[in-house]
Amino acid sequence: MRIAAYATVLLALTAQSALAQATFTVEPKLIADEKAVFATVESANVVPARARIGGTVAELGVKEGDEVKQGQVVATVGDEKLVLQMKSLDAEIAGLDAQLKQAQTDLTRAEDLFAKGTIPKTRLDQAQTAFNVANNAHRAKIAQRSVIEQQLAEGKVLAPTAGRVLKVPVTTGTVILPGEPVASIAEKNFVLRLRVPERHALYMKAGDTVRVDSHELGASGAKFGTIKLVYPQIQDGRVVADANVPGLGDYFVGERVLVWVSAGKRTSITVPASFIITRFGIDYARVRQGNEVIDVPVQRGRSMPRPDMPDALEILSGLKAGDILVRP
Numbered sequence: 001m002r003i004a005a006y007a008t009v010l011l012a013l014t015a016q017s018a019l020a021q022a023t024f025t026v027e028p029k030l031i032a033d034e035k036a037v038f039a040t041v042e043s044a045n046v047v048p049a050r051a052r053i054g055g056t057v058a059e060l061g062v063k064e065g066d067e068v069k070q071g072q073v074v075a076t077v078g079d080e081k082l083v084l085q086m087k088s089l090d091a092e093i094a095g096l097d098a099q100l101k102q103a104q105t106d107l108t109r110a111e112d113l114f115a116k117g118t119i120p121k122t123r124l125d126q127a128q129t130a131f132n133v134a135n136n137a138h139r140a141k142i143a144q145r146s147v148i149e150q151q152l153a154e155g156k157v158l159a160p161t162a163g164r165v166l167k168v169p170v171t172t173g174t175v176i177l178p179g180e181p182v183a184s185i186a187e188k189n190f191v192l193r194l195r196v197p198e199r200h201a202l203y204m205k206a207g208d209t210v211r212v213d214s215h216e217l218g219a220s221g222a223k224f225g226t227i228k229l230v231y232p233q234i235q236d237g238r239v240v241a242d243a244n245v246p247g248l249g250d251y252f253v254g255e256r257v258l259v260w261v262s263a264g265k266r267t268s269i270t271v272p273a274s275f276i277i278t279r280f281g282i283d284y285a286r287v288r289q290g291n292e293v294i295d296v297p298v299q300r301g302r303s304m305p306r307p308d309m310p311d312a313l314e315i316l317s318g319l320k321a322g323d324i325l326v327r328p
Contacts, residue, residue, distance in 0.1 A: 024325040035260065037195070041257060042253055048182075049158065058155075062075075192257065209226060
């Protein structure tokens, strides 16, 4: 008996769910008054990879369009003067090594003779001083050589961030100065940069939803994004804002995309497009009136997809609040 009761309740719930999916109650709602504007796919930041030393570009490790990781070597800058200085310091260090060994030998001999009382304390002090001078000179040259080694290491130009290489303004053999850019890298996580007329500035704020035509991005359906930043400076009569939209890709920068943004609010009737049928060029909605269903002619507006209703369609006339639509 209990199993039968459970089955009856389950069937009733299934029937109610199917009925809810097959009908739609018309309710005027406050919606965004969308305006179409063009936006561009851009990187939030374009960072230059700069040379830390001057010299000649000995090797280029990237080209336009390559994807790089943070810290990756994008180019190598060489300076022949540094190599010559390194060789000179190596020769000086070799000479100081010999002097240091001789000073160490003299100091050891002086300590032995002083312990036997053969030489005075001044001779031992002189030997100790000579050893200290030779040791300090040796350490100074090694430190100087380390500086040259660091300069040679800084000849490797590293990518300051992960992203896509947009431009490489140099070639192998180019002479560059310290701080000169070797490559321009667009940071990952591209954004959609909108430029809308300044009269819409009052209606735009961070957190607003924007709608993107997916056909512009090679996909189907509508994509939705969120405005993350509205820039306070108006440029050429336009407000600039950045929006996060999934699926923008990470290759083309500057691609133009058609976007719908909110330019205020208005009351409208929107219904799922699946509840509207078209016969002989006239749109109809099936409306339940009592125990019967009649076809009511309606005037179709434009599609206004939103996250909770991807196939939302605006109805300009023919329906009123409270009408119950039946799916064809």
